[in-house]
Amino acid sequence: MKNISVIGAGTMGNGIAHVFAQKGFKVTLIDVSSPQLEKALATIAKNLDRQVAKEVITEAQKAETLANISTCNTVAEGVSNADLVVEAATENTTLKLNIFKEIDAYAPAAAILASNTSSISITQIAAVTKRPSQVIGMHFMNPVPVMKLVEIINGYTTDKAVSDSIVELSKQLGKIPSVVNDYPGFIANRILMPMINEAIISLYEGVAGVNEIDTIMKLGMAHPMGPLQLADFIGLDVCLSILRVLHDGLGNPKYAPCPLLINMVTAGRLGVKSGEGFYTYIAGSKELIVSKQFNK
Numbered sequence: 001m002k003n004i005s006v007i008g009a010g011t012m013g014n015g016i017a018h019v020f021a022q023k024g025f026k027v028t029l030i031d032v033s034s035p036q037l038e039k040a041l042a043t044i045a046k047n048l049d050r051q052v053a054k055e056v057i058t059e060a061q062k063a064e065t066l067a068n069i070s071t072c073n074t075v076a077e078g079v080s081n082a083d084l085v086v087e088a089a090t091e092n093t094t095l096k097l098n099i100f101k102e103i104d105a106y107a108p109a110a111a112i113l114a115s116n117t118s119s120i121s122i123t124q125i126a127a128v129t130k131r132p133s134q135v136i137g138m139h140f141m142n143p144v145p146v147m148k149l150v151e152i153i154n155g156y157t158t159d160k161a162v163s164d165s166i167v168e169l170s171k172q173l174g175k176i177p178s179v180v181n182d183y184p185g186f187i188a189n190r191i192l193m194p195m196i197n198e199a200i201i202s203l204y205e206g207v208a209g210v211n212e213i214d215t216i217m218k219l220g221m222a223h224p225m226g227p228l229q230l231a232d233f234i235g236l237d238v239c240l241s242i243l244r245v246l247h248d249g250l251g252n253p254k255y256a257p258c259p260l261l262i263n264m265v266t267a268g269r270l271g272v273k274s275g276e277g278f279y280t281y282i283a284g285s286k287e288l289i290v291s292k293q294f295n296k
């Protein structure tokens with residue numbers, strides 16, 4: 001595989017473009033919004049600068065990486081010579097199904113179509129294409145240049161050879177792949193989201209405060225971030241939508257999202273991206289300030 005098309009220039013899309021381009025693949029980053037594409041290229045350059053500063057890569061390698069990335073505003077043009085398409089659009093089922101219909105219409109017949117979805121069924125996505133055996137989940141973790149894991153999800157119809165080739169490709173990216181089957185939340189979020197939800201329920205029931213919950217999980221379990229900080233980092237709207245997929249898909253009340261999480265999302269408190277979640281975020285500052293709402 002040489003030509004990789006990445007659809008969606010948000011946080012995950014720019015991270016995925018970054019790691020492919022850094023390993024020498026030709027990347028086409030696709031987004032309907034030109035300002036979003038410009039912002040993504042600036043973010044990639046900034047993250048490459050971190051790697052230059054740490055002497056992980058040289059200035060020349062930074063320039064080569066950036067030269068491997070081109071941008072495009074339409075799926076039709078952007079996937080026309082792809083060997084692999086990685087879709088990293090917003091986590092919305094209808095949107096993703098429409099994008100996959102479009103990719104399927106314009107990508108070469110041999111191309112593999114991957115989704116970076118964190119919870120939407122790969123089998124359902126595959127079913128709207130004419131190549132269901134070539135559709136697979138390739139779930140990167142945020143921040144993509146740092147996190148080693150790629151959770152690979154075999155849909156009900158995914159070909160073994162396709163799955164094997166995505167495992168090999170992930171290794172070429174310097175990542176560690178883990179292959180799972182397509183059931184709600186796969187493995188990463190089936191296990192992560194109930195932990196985050198339980199942390200929010202503990203806060204909601206007054207068992208402990210934000211700081212206490214996160215400190216216990218950080219220091220007691222050696223997690224780099226406590227569950228409430230991690231929820232803010234992922235996005236509270238994303239956490240809620242994944243919990244709903246688990247709740248609907250597995251039919252078990254233990255996955256019911258905490259009413260506090262629902263309230264926060266309804267109020268537009270989405271975590272880092274909105275500036276306020278369990279913590280308050282100030283641009284340019286790394287200080288963790290517990291939100292006034294919870295700082296009792």
Ligand code: CAA
Pocket residue numbers: 047048050051054118140141142143144145146147188189224225230234
């Ligand atoms: N690109 C390149 N490098 C980056 C980076 C980026 N976007 N972000 C951070 N880094 C590098 C930094 O340069 C730094 O490098 P060194 O270790 O060489 O110094 C390192 O990563 C650590 O960064 P910072 O010093 O800025 O900050 P930190 O020590 O607080 O670590 C963190 C930040 C890596 C995000 C860490 O807090 C962490 O691992 N958090 C947990 C992340 C996690 O769990 N992610 C998964 C979320 S779930 C998901 O993505 C899937 C889903 O479906 C919801």
